[in-house]
Amino acid sequence: QIPENTINRLSAYYRMLIYLAQRGTQVISSKSLANILGMKDSQVRKDLSYFGRFGVRGEGYKVALLSQKILHILGLEKGRRVCIIGMGNLGSALAAYKGFSDFGFDIRAVFDSNPVKIGKNIRGYHCYPAAEIKNVVKKERIELAILTVPLEQAQAVANLAVEAGIKAILNFAPVRLNVPRNIRVDNVDLAMELKKLSYFAGK
Amino acid sequence: QIPENTINRLSAYYRMLIYLAQRGTQVISSKSLANILGMKDSQVRKDLSYFGRFGVRGEGYKVALLSQKILHILGLEKGRRVCIIGMGNLGSALAAYKGFSDFGFDIRAVFDSNPVKIGKNIRGYHCYPAAEIKNVVKKERIELAILTVPLEQAQAVANLAVEAGIKAILNFAPVRLNVPRNIRVDNVDLAMELKKLSYFAGK
Ligand SMILES: NC(=O)c1ccc[n+]([C@@H]2O[C@H](COP(=O)([O-])OP(=O)(O)OC[C@H]3O[C@@H](n4cnc5c(N)ncnc54)[C@H](O)[C@@H]3O)[C@@H](O)[C@H]2O)c1
Ligand SMILES: NC(=O)c1ccc[n+]([C@@H]2O[C@H](COP(=O)([O-])OP(=O)(O)OC[C@H]3O[C@@H](n4cnc5c(N)ncnc54)[C@H](O)[C@@H]3O)[C@@H](O)[C@H]2O)c1
Known part of the structure; x- marks a missing residue:
């Protein structure tokens, strides 16, 4: 059972990833994503770990890929x-x-x-x-x-x-x-x- | 530090107490209040215990008194x-x-x-x-x-x-x-x- 606050934060990650993609950001570390959102790095990694492995350690997450995955998790891929x-x-x-x-x-x-x-x-x-x-x-x-x-x-x-x-x-x-x-x-x-x-x- | 969900529930208790008072209810037990709101009796008593002793065991809470106390706790007594x-x-x-x-x-x-x-x-x-x-x-x-x-x-x-x-x-x-x-x-x-x-x- 995934905590409800994890789902709320996923939605915030998604909104931020879209914002970053629009400004040309290709890759982002969990640390940077956490900083922008005023959260802890460990919280971001823990939230995402419920749904699989997304980034490459040391390289960060591909913004387009991660936002697409979150859209899918939220059941919004097809709208x-x-x-x-x-x-x-x-x-x-x-x-x-x-x-x-x-x-x-x-x-x-x-x-x-x-x-x-x-x-x-x-x-x-x-x-x-x-x-x-x-x-x-x-x-x-x-x-x-x-x-x-x-x-x-x-x-x-x-x-x-x-x-x-x-x-x-x-x-x-x-x-x-x-x-x-x-x-x-x-x-x-x-x-x-x-x-x-x-x-x-x-x- | 009072949990935020306790404050949310206080607001629901207050709304329900006003509704009950308008229909003439004078006294209500934590059990009945919990039932109407689809909560557990122990949750209602725990929430209220953060703020003092309100009811008389076995007799329940005076609706007018408890709603006034909650209004005061929420900082709304003077609006x-x-x-x-x-x-x-x-x-x-x-x-x-x-x-x-x-x-x-x-x-x-x-x-x-x-x-x-x-x-x-x-x-x-x-x-x-x-x-x-x-x-x-x-x-x-x-x-x-x-x-x-x-x-x-x-x-x-x-x-x-x-x-x-x-x-x-x-x-x-x-x-x-x-x-x-x-x-x-x-x-x-x-x-x-x-x-x-x-x-x-x-x-
Ligand atoms: N409408 C909704 O259902 C809804 C849903 C989700 C989120 N929101 C959020 O709520 C906010 C308002 O949404 P809305 O749909 O009412 O938008 P809107 O564009 O209809 O209204 C915004 C109002 O703010 C005024 N405004 C702009 N700059 C201002 C300033 N510096 N000082 C004072 N007023 C200023 C505008 O003149 C306008 O009247 C937005 O941030 C939006 O993202 C709205
Ligand atoms: N407006 C707010 O900012 C606000 C704030 C808090 C809560 N709410 C709650 O949101 C709800 C809507 O508030 P509002 O301010 O838009 O009220 P409103 O009276 O402006 O709108 C209610 C609409 O529902 C319609 N309606 C009534 N019965 C219906 C039915 N059986 N089927 C379909 N439509 C029906 C009415 O014709 C009306 O157009 C209320 O329950 C209210 O308590 C609103």
Whole structure:
């Protein structure tokens, strides 16, 4: 079982490797990569060791090769098809973000239950009715769902997404979702982030 | 040193206690609180034990009292004055969110560098120029800053906020900020959250 923080750091390594490749860096040592990211050299080597042997001792890692390997480990080599359910403030901000496609995330559909929004073009996406989640998710072979619906609606919407064949959910509603064991749910609770910040402010 | 996950769970306990109080619950045992949140009873008791003795064995916790204590621990008893710097997609979605004020967060000012936005009313807030960060943060005695500016601007903006007297920063730009040791920075990297979800999808 790979620690979750290792996966978070892999994502940071990937972002940095892409940044370095864009500036012409071909090879980098674990020590230099660690320095740029403010981490320990041993942490970088330990994280990568979960997934095999990548560099040549004394020569470092080939930037293009390592970034490709990490992309593969994260399951992003062929990209991931994503939908957003709930096109309110947060959902539409996420839909508008160009940064997700840099990592292979392809927003294939957005949904809402508000008749005023359904059928409209929101941030460049055609807004489907929530009732169509099952059909559209199957047709577009969507794997990941981002939930940005109100708290009271989140469980019902998660049920629709799971029934439609969604494999994993990124949930922004501040509620614990009950889903079958084979479905992964990650939660982002922005109010909790602020509360934590408040606790540590001035400590 | 209190573990960060304990602080995250405190915030979840607080949210649940408020929910219970609104529905008339006066007293709750650690076991029931743990059950509702899908946690272990021993975890709830361990988390709370860092901060003192709260319940009477066998009788449970007084909901109003415990929620007040947690509010105090999180430094929210008198509320927290917040500003948002960068009123683009994400910044304006956060500004529009009514949920933050439920926990005592009071958005006192928003800033942007785009002349088209400066001086306008965005989501109910008067948008100040970034050049005014120092004056407004001091005048309004703002303690926390939410950074929703582009990657390339984040460090410069963090410097302005720190100089102005901000104690803690919630940073959404995917870059590590260098700030003095006494300033707390928490990062929310939404692309990393999606990458992690992709890794675990279908595992
Ligand atoms: N905006 C933020 O900064 C923020 C911060 C913290 C948490 N959240 C959480 O994120 C979620 C979204 O917040 P928001 O500010 O965007 O809310 P919002 O009210 O602006 O948007 C919610 C959207 O969901 C749609 N909706 C409602 N029921 C639906 C259903 N059954 N199927 C499909 N769509 C449905 C609504 O029509 C609306 O467009 C909420 O759970 C909120 O608590 C938001
Ligand atoms: N929108 C999302 O869903 C999302 C997702 C992941 C990460 N992010 C990150 O959050 C940040 C904001 O994203 P966004 O989508 O809202 O971008 P955006 O371009 O919509 O908004 C950025 C805002 O910052 C303002 N700005 C630029 N320089 C500034 C300065 N020096 N001082 C004050 N304001 C300044 C711009 O005028 C603009 O209004 C970015 O760093 C982005 O990488 C956003």
